[in-house]
Amino acid sequence: MRLKEIRKKRGISQLKLAMDLNMNQNSVSRYESGEREADYATLIKIADYFDVSIDYLLGRTENPRMNR
Amino acid sequence: MRLKEIRKKRGISQLKLAMDLNMNQNSVSRYESGEREADYATLIKIADYFDVSIDYLLGRTENPRMNR
DNA sequence: ATATAAATATCCCGATATGGTATATTATGG
DNA sequence: CCATAATATACCATATCGGGATATTTATAT
Numbered sequence: 615m616r617l618k619e620i621r622k623k624r625g626i627s628q629l630k631l632a633m634d635l636n637m638n639q640n641s642v643s644r645y646e647s648g649e650r651e652a653d654y655a656t657l658i659k660i661a662d663y664f665d666v667s668i669d670y671l672l673g674r675t676e677n678p679r680m681n682r
Numbered sequence: 683m684r685l686k687e688i689r690k691k692r693g694i695s696q697l698k699l700a701m702d703l704n705m706n707q708n709s710v711s712r713y714e715s716g717e718r719e720a721d722y723a724t725l726i727k728i729a730d731y732f733d734v735s736i737d738y739l740l741g742r743t744e745n746p747r748m749n750r
Numbered sequence: 751a752t753a754t755a756a757a758t759a760t761c762c763c764g765a766t767a768t769g770g771t772a773t774a775t776t777a778t779g780g
Numbered sequence: 781c782c783a784t785a786a787t788a789t790a791c792c793a794t795a796t797c798g799g800g801a802t803a804t805t806t807a808t809a810t
Contacts, residue, residue: 627786638770643788650768653796654719654740661742668736669748672722674729680737680748695757706799711759718797721767752810759804768795775788780781 616673618646620664635659684741686714688732703727 621631621642628642637656644650645660652660661668667680689699689710696710705724712718713728720728729736735748 628788629786639786640771640788641769643786644768647788649789651722653768658740658742667748668740668742672726672736674726674736675748677748680735680743680745696759697757707757708759708800709798711757712797715759717760721797753808754810755806755808757804757806759802761802762800764798766795766797768793768797770793771791773788773790775786777786778784780783 615645615648615652616671617642617660620666620671621646624664631663635663683713683716683720684739685710685728688734688739689714692732699731703731 621628628646629639632639632642635656641650641652645652657668657671661671664671666678667675669675669680670678689696696714697707700707700710703724709718709720713720725736725739729739732739734746735743737743737748738746
C-alpha cells in the first residue's frame with residue numbers, strides 16, 4: 615500500500631481520511647503499515663478518494679491513474 | 683472480481699488455475715462468486731497469471747492491462 | 751437416455767485476520 | 781518543557797478465511 619505516501623503528499627491526516635471515508639484512524643494506520651489489509655470495498659473507496667488506480671495504490675505501477 | 687469471465691475466456695478450469703497458483707479449487711470458486719475476497723498477495727498472483735491489472739480484475743476499468 | 755467423468759458449488763470447522771475502543775507513543779508548536 | 785495533534789499499539793469479540801470432504805451441476809461418450 616502506497617497509502618502513506620499518497621496521503622502525505624496531499625497533506626491530510628489519518629484522522630481526516632478516516633472520517634471522510636467512514637472508518638477508524640487506527641485502521642488507516644494499520645493499512646499504511648501493512649499490518650492489515652483493507653477489504654475491496656475500502657480499497658476502492660481509498661482509490662476513489664485520491665483518484666488513483668488500485669494498481670498504483672498497491673505499488674504495482676508508477677502511473678497513478680488507471681486507463682480510461 | 684471479473685475472474686470467472688477472464689478465466690473462461692482463456693479456457694482454463696478452476697482446478698488448473700488453483701494448482702498453478704498453489705491454492706484450492708474451492709477458493710477459486712468463492713472468489714468468483716464474491717463469497718470471499720482473496721488477500722492482496724493472491725489478488726496479485728491472479729492478475730499476474732492472466733496479465734491483467736488489478737483494476738480490471740476488480741471491474742473498475744474496461745482496459746485489461748495497466749499503464750506501464 | 752444413461753453412465754461416467756469433469757467442473758463447480760457448498761458444508762463444516764479450526765485457525766487467522768479484522769474492526770473498534772481505549773491507550774500509549776511520537777511529533778509539532780508555543 | 782508543556783499542550784495538543786498525529787500516529788502507533790494492546791486487547792478483545794467477531795468475522796472471515798483456507799482446506800478437506802462432499803454434494804451438485806455440467807459435459808462427454810456410448
